[in-house]
Amino acid sequence: MTLPLPARRLAAALAACGLLGTPALAAPLPVVVDKVLLQQPSVRSAQALLRAAEAQITQVRSDFLPSLGLSYRNSDARDETQGRPVDRNVRRSDASLRWNVFNGAADTHRLRSAGFTRDAADADLDSVLEQVAFEITEAYADVVRLRQTMDSLQATIARQERVEANVAQRVDAGRISSAELDLMHVRLIQSRTLLGQLRAQLGTAEYRYRLLTGEAPNDLITPGIRPAKGDADIDALVERIHERNPRLRAALQRSSARKADIGVARGSFFPAVDLSLNKRLDNNTIPVPVSDTDRAAQLQVSIDIPLGGKNLGRHTEAIERHQAAQADADDLLMKVSREITDLYRQLAETREIAPLTEQRVIAAQRVAAAYELHFEAGRRSLNDVSIAQEDLFNAQRALIENHAQQTTLQAQLLSLAGELRETLRTRYQPVFIAPELFGTTPYNPALAAAPVPVVDAPPAPEMELSPANTPKAAKPAPPINTAEEGSTASGPEQRLTAWVAAWAAGDFAAYRAFYLANFQPGKGRSTLEWENERRLRVSQAQSPAIRIDNLKLRQHTADRMSTRFTQRYSAGHYRDTVRKQIDWVKEDGQWKIAAERVLPQAGAHAAPAQTEASQ
Template sequence: MKTPCPAHRPILALVLALAAMATQAAPLPTVVDKVLLLQPGVRSAQALLRAAEAQITQARSDFAPTLGLSYRNTDSRDETQGNPVDRRLRRNDASLRWNIFNGAADTHRLRSAAFGRDAAEADLDNVLEQLTYEITEAYTDVVRLRQTMDSLRATLERQEQVAANVARRVEAGRIPSAELDLIHVRQIQNQALLGQLRAQLGTAEYRYRLLAGEAPEALVTPSLRTDAKAGDLDALVERIRERSPRLRAALQRSAARQADIGVARGSFFPSVDLSFSKRLDNHSNPVPVTDTDRSTQLQVSIDIPLGGKNLGRHTEAVARHQAAQADADKLLLKVSRELTDLHHQYLEASGIAPRLEQRVMAAQRVAAAYALHFEAGRRSLNDLSIAQDELFSGQRALIENRAQQITLQAQLLSLAGELREALRTRYQAAPITPELLGTEPYSPAFAAAPLPVIEAPPAPRMDLDEAATSPTATAGLPPARQIQAWATAWSAGDYTAYRSFYAEDFRPGRGRSLAGWEEERRRRLAEARSPQILIEDVQVRSTGAERVSLRFVQRYSAGHYQDVVRKQLDWARQDGRWKIVAETVLAAPAKATAEVTPEP
């Protein structure tokens, strides 16, 4: 291989850098900023906004006087006393006319135009938000279909390996040929599904190309950091009522129609005009017997409207205002219904996400175990095929859930007119962990906060007798048997089961109320994604006829966070059942071994 000369190395480095930049993932905000203003809908809304601003200029001009200049140049043949006369006339006149009263119709017309301009501006914001959502949806759809196809291809590869194994067994006469037909049926089903997904991906890529003006290359799963107020539905409804571009446009149009009523009412009043006219110059040859050479005239005229035209115009304006207000009220109800539905869907999608990840990891373990069992003759081919299809179904559900979360979140923000701002300030790439889309068993814990340390003094040192700490005594003590179930409920995120281990009068310590502790634990367990709790070195001591203390080492891991603490749980018998009445951390948590930005 020929080595490039030193002079060419900078150029080669630049080319490689540009190539690397070209293969980098295109973040969603970059795509939106690049193509949003080029959309025809945006250009149309911008043109309508300029037209609304021009209407304001027209309405303002009604307050200014009207200046008139006239020039007359005529050649005529007159007859004076029976004698024909050829006469030439050159005349210059100037006039100034100003309306000084018309029932404030001009003022209301200006207000109507201003409200119309505000409505057009809100329409532009709405178009921008809607197109941003459409781009987000198209972007997410391409990513979703590509990930689903990759998962299905991996399933087909596994089925091909199984089919080859089955074919060898059929040839050896170890299993019937029907088993080979079974695996072929599974393959054909998945190949047909792959074709459907390929067609859907082609449509999604074409839609993305129409919106973005370029091919969808190197896209990465998008995500938006959750707003702290996202869970408060009432606050979200109020925010959308205040900021929704659609509602704002409807309300501004209703206000414009109300101003039109004032315009119509102005037609009932007399119109008072002030006019000033002056003849500047007059040349007539030959001069007629009498003519005006110079003149100045000031005139006030009053026009009084008659007939039913103005009454009909007022009735029409009132009816149009009522219709516009009804449309605004109808839109408010529609947006509120959409918001409530989308909000509940988003909460359900985000709440089920940890379970879907657990489903995938469990399906990976089952598929791997069934593959080994099939090799050993302990599982049938049908069992193995079902396990492999279940793994694909779990991965597909996880991919669909991620896409559903971002599209629902984007639609909610779009309703509030906040999607563009959120993409600029809260965007983050959130690709699904590759191991979750693989076939090998994977059992990590995603980012989650550990149990908070209770700031309480360490429990007094207890001399644990040998009988209480022996395996026989520990196994026979109810709290010792429950400690693993307590850790299991915590790991599973089952708050109901977890809370059942604690007494009703449990005191959290550090001055916190029981309700505050319950709310915090409920949130922590819900946000935790597959935490792992390992209990070691359990020591038991009976502190009374109805009380027992357990000391143990707790190893907690969640994603890239780990800590090890020594903990004490005090148990008391209440109504024949053992309950935790106190919980104390005896040692400060160890510093996390690694910290990275948590997954959403």
């Protein structure tokens, strides 16, 4: 059973605070792939076949070495010599050394064939590894896609239920027909039926993920892969995949092995020349015969000339098998080429329409909200409102599926090139879709870039920390316990300086340590989403510089205070200046950030648009 979005966010926050026994955040996709890849049965099978191919090479190499034979005879017999029975005991030992000198280079070609077969098995292992890595990536993305789609549908159902309650009140008051209420019942039944179908699909996807990874799919994040420069050139991509595709490599190696088998068959047409050395080591016969060999050494050369059509048929078979293997390789090349072209075109189209899917969601949110207002004013029918809500869900679903499709298509192309595992280690990048795009409230991208909501804070008595800037009419500050560690006289100011230093250094771990473990960023975002977002902003900023001016402090209680200041931020070509307030609380004797918000500029009724880069 899948928990709703608020419940999952609460569970993630509790686990992050150590209040739950299980971790809230699952391992990133590259870690999952590396951890479970070698445990898959198909991978273990390919590894065993590779070891078998290597053992076959060892067997073939032994044919180049001579064979040593030792024999020992121990017999008791009753012979008859000149009509007289004799009990004879024979103790005899011999040694022989046999070496094949020439067999038409059949052993050489057999070794080449075994080497190509081993290379084919190695390519098969790479192919299986890439295929399993793609299956894990696909399952990971599928779980995330279905969960996000269910969250969107649940928000739509909640909105439909609110409209239904409004309609019911109007029907009870006799203002509209009861048919309008039936219409909302139909829409809700359709949505709840679809939710059940999605829940069943999610259960299947989660079960598949558990089968592949052996882990529960907890709090997965939308996966993504940064594009490489060569990915935009279809011709270069096709050429690279032709060179590196593991299945193609395996097929070509098998074709080469079958070609070497032709040389093995041709070697059977030549006479086989064997050199053998036989030597008697010991001979003891009782009673001693009249004549016997006691010590002897013999050098023998034997030539075997094959006759009949057996070898001719073997040669013909080898030729035909080579042609079949080469035809299979050519057929696979055409199939891979078609597959590459199709996947690339799909990926290019998916990337091109990605911005349009987001614009569609924003427009659908506005239409749905406007139609509800128009319905209240009697300018739109309830059917128009229902259609607008359904269009909003379809737009959100298209956005979610677009992100998932980009990841799976790109992963499949990389798998064909044999580069997926390496790319997940070097170019993996989680994708963060703005949570507001999953909601039903109209979304403004310009304002949504701000990391925290703008709050029009009421004026309050403040204390300048800089003596030179202290106003003459400033009220005295509340009493300060300077003996306490992290006192208000210096604690927050020093902590703020260290916070700025950690941010400018791009050290997210140090930056995160200044906030409470369950820090609430606002705007409906969870702590986990805020952490992932800020990790990217802090660690990837280009030469960030932060300056704090006009720092002021206000103490509320002994363990709570606020700082206000003007923040000047620059990174790369970006610049901005905002007024900000940070609320501090003392936790375990250390001042931590409990809230952070941007203040409106002086004389303005609304704060200017900010970007996430400048929290």
